[in-house]
Amino acid sequence: MIQxxxxxxxxxxxxxxxxxxFRVEEGEIVxxxxxxxxxxxxxxxxxxxxxxxxxxxxxxxxxxxVDDSLRAxxxxxxxxxxxxxxxxxxxxxxxxxxxxxxxxxAKEQAREIARVMxxxxxxxxxxxxxxxxxxxxxxxxxxxxxxxxxxxxxILDEPTAGLDPEQVTEVRKLIRELRGHSTVILSTHILPEVxxxxxxxxxxxxxxxxxxxxxxxxxxxxxxxxxxxxxxxxPLVSLLETLRQIDGVVRVEATHTDHNVVAVTVLTDPTxxxxxxxxxxVVRQGWPLLEIRPVQLSLEDIFLELVHRPDEVSxxxxx
Amino acid sequence: xxxxxxxxxxxLRAYFGSYIAYVLxxxxxxxxxxxxxxxLRYFILFGGYVLPSGLWxxxxxxxxxxxxxxxxxxxxxxxxxxKKLGTIELLWTYPVRDLEVVLxxxxxxxxxxxxMLVPTAVAPLVFYTFYQFDLGPFLTGYFxxxxxxxxxIACGMFVSSLTENxxxxxxxxxxxxxxxxxxTWNESVASVAVIEGLLKVSLxxxxxxxxxxxxxxxxxxxxxxxxxxxxFLTLASLDARKWRGVGxxx
Ligand SMILES: Nc1ncnc2c1ncn2[C@@H]1O[C@H](COP(=O)(O)OP(=O)(O)OP(=O)(O)O)[C@@H](O)[C@H]1O
Ligand SMILES: [Mg+2]
Numbered sequence: 420m421i422q423x424x425x426x427x428x429x430x431x432x433x434x435x436x437x438x439x440x441f442r443v444e445e446g447e448i449v450x451x452x453x454x455x456x457x458x459x460x461x462x463x464x465x466x467x468x469x470x471x472x473x474x475x476x477x478x479x480x481x482x483x484x485v486d487d488s489l490r491a492x493x494x495x496x497x498x499x500x501x502x503x504x505x506x507x508x509x510x511x512x513x514x515x516x517x518x519x520x521x522x523x524x525a526k527e528q529a530r531e532i533a534r535v536m537x538x539x540x541x542x543x544x545x546x547x548x549x550x551x552x553x554x555x556x557x558x559x560x561x562x563x564x565x566x567x568x569x570x571x572x573x574i575l576d577e578p579t580a581g582l583d584p585e586q587v588t589e590v591r592k593l594i595r596e597l598r599g600h601s602t603v604i605l606s607t608h609i610l611p612e613v614x615x616x617x618x619x620x621x622x623x624x625x626x627x628x629x630x631x632x633x634x635x636x637x638x639x640x641x642x643x644x645x646x647x648x649x650x651x652x653x654p655l656v657s658l659l660e661t662l663r664q665i666d667g668v669v670r671v672e673a674t675h676t677d678h679n680v681v682a683v684t685v686l687t688d689p690t691x692x693x694x695x696x697x698x699x700x701v702v703r704q705g706w707p708l709l710e711i712r713p714v715q716l717s718l719e720d721i722f723l724e725l726v727h728r729p730d731e732v733s734x735x736x737x738x
Numbered sequence: 739x740x741x742x743x744x745x746x747x748x749x750l751r752a753y754f755g756s757y758i759a760y761v762l763x764x765x766x767x768x769x770x771x772x773x774x775x776x777x778l779r780y781f782i783l784f785g786g787y788v789l790p791s792g793l794w795x796x797x798x799x800x801x802x803x804x805x806x807x808x809x810x811x812x813x814x815x816x817x818x819x820x821k822k823l824g825t826i827e828l829l830w831t832y833p834v835r836d837l838e839v840v841l842x843x844x845x846x847x848x849x850x851x852x853x854m855l856v857p858t859a860v861a862p863l864v865f866y867t868f869y870q871f872d873l874g875p876f877l878t879g880y881f882x883x884x885x886x887x888x889x890x891i892a893c894g895m896f897v898s899s900l901t902e903n904x905x906x907x908x909x910x911x912x913x914x915x916x917x918x919x920x921x922t923w924n925e926s927v928a929s930v931a932v933i934e935g936l937l938k939v940s941l942x943x944x945x946x947x948x949x950x951x952x953x954x955x956x957x958x959x960x961x962x963x964x965x966x967x968x969x970f971l972t973l974a975s976l977d978a979r980k981w982r983g984v985g986x987x988x
Binding site: 464505508 | 741747751827
């Protein structure tokens with residue numbers, strides 16, 4: 420449904436993305452993950468027809484985004500990173516304008532607009548000027564305009580950025596509901612977001628695609644050791660000694676000591692969840708256990724891992 | 739074609755949805771009305787001339803300046819505002835041609851100009867109820883003002899596509915229009931041959947015939963070419979996003 424082949428974009432002498440290739444199959448939800456300036460928006464703009472690549476090509480719904488630009492754009496819904504809408508129009512007026520721009524037939528427009536407004540929870544805001552809406556509602560109107568016309572492919576550039584936690588959950592739910600109806604590519608720099616919504620994840624850093632895989636595989640491949648953070652009121656040496664004796668613990672590192680509270684990181688075999696055992700041992704010694712939690716692999720960790728040992732991670736670009 | 743109308747409608751919505759349409763119209767009417775009133779008084783007090791050269795020519799020549807002052811303020815937002823707000827990015831993801839966008843915006847600004855122009859005819863028409871003058875030169879003058887304004891709009895839209903700053907957009911348009919104007923009152927500085935060449939491309943001198951009530955196809959062709967040239971330049975300027983990108987960085 421989406422095919423990128425050795426996409427390269429240069430701005431002057433600066434290369435924003437280089438040789439990016441991947442495929443997204445019909446009905447898939449794919450996450451595009453990378454730090455600031457990685458080239459996510461640049462890639463998505465090329466797919467959305469905003470500007471052409473300097474080299475390489477991309478196809479959306481079978482149409483080349485440069486040679487067959489109008490047909491490719493007819494097949495997509497695009498949500499821009501910077502949600503800029505015409506603030507002087509009401510929500511309904513604006514969606515009417517978008518329906519015209521997307522060539523939605525006149526007699527289907529009212530129904531289609533009602534559908535996306537309902538989908539995005541803005542029905543009761545139909546008569547409000549967009550300029551008077553809160554950021555969250557503007558974001559929803561932005562998503563509504565992307566959904567309008569039932570495009571085969573949705574390109575969503577950071578759809579949850581800047582929303583409150585409740586709305587983030589709602590938007591993620593909305594995206595999950597699209598599964599099966601549309602092919603979705605969405606960008607984010609939040610790792611749990613792709614885990615929550617995506618079938619596969621593309622990881623990009625400094626304009627280069629580092630990995631393409633399912634979130635779970637990626638996590639498993641990258642995480643050779645699980646980390647557990649433990650805080651207790653205990654003498655440091657005895658605590659370390661006790662934890663080291665647990666079966667499956669590879670290493671224990673003290674991270675912080677403050678009066679009689681100590682914090683340690685326990686590195687364990689990733690196939691076992693040792694939190695229960697650790698808690699039990701600590702408590703059995705009569706030490707108050709203050710905190711115990713798994714340490715999530717952060718995006719930064721993933722990049723460090725990928726940059727340092729890229730060959731250990733499967734990269735299977737299509738196209 | 740339909741897309742052009744959609745965009746045109748959206749532009750008109752932007753003008754009339756805010757106070758800017760009314761402020762600009764008021765300014766335009768104030769200026770044109772003031773000039774008409776003073777020339778009419780002048781004509782009545784020191785009469786004896788024929789109406790076309792005595793009154794209409796003066797009125798239409800001054801209307802040039804009204805259009806020159808107001809139209810850059812009309813066109814300044816066309817592309818600059820969309821670039822600044824970032825709405826232009828989304829515009830390029832819809833299945834529309836660049837040409838349709840350009841024509842739609844042009845048409846929107848043009849219709850707004852027509853909207854401003856219509857009430858300026860009210861005072862002369864009231865005058866007509868007292869004195870049935872020959873409508874020919876009067877209508878020719880209006881036709882000229884319309885053509886001249888159309889040229890200003892094309893020029894202003896091009897400048898607007900170059901920047902995301904509306905002030906720069908208006909100032910740049912004033913700069914270009916004043917340059918064209920300057921060519922006309924520069925007769926004594928250059929040689930006759932140069933002047934004759936310059937006068938051929940001077941917007942303001944081309945307008946002179948219309949103000950006198952004379953229609954010359956050459957003048958019409960000139961204005962049409964002028965407009966087409968700036969529409970083409972606008973398209974070329976929008977094309978720059980293909981290598982320069984969009985957003986705050988561009
Ligand atoms: N129009 C432009 N002119 C010059 N450089 C640009 C332009 N647009 C983007 N860049 C550069 O290209 C690189 C990639 O930018 P891009 O916006 O694609 O990153 P991103 O992955 O979307 O980042 P973020 O997470 O911050 O949104 C950045 O270094 C950016 O500065
Ligand atoms: Mg981005």
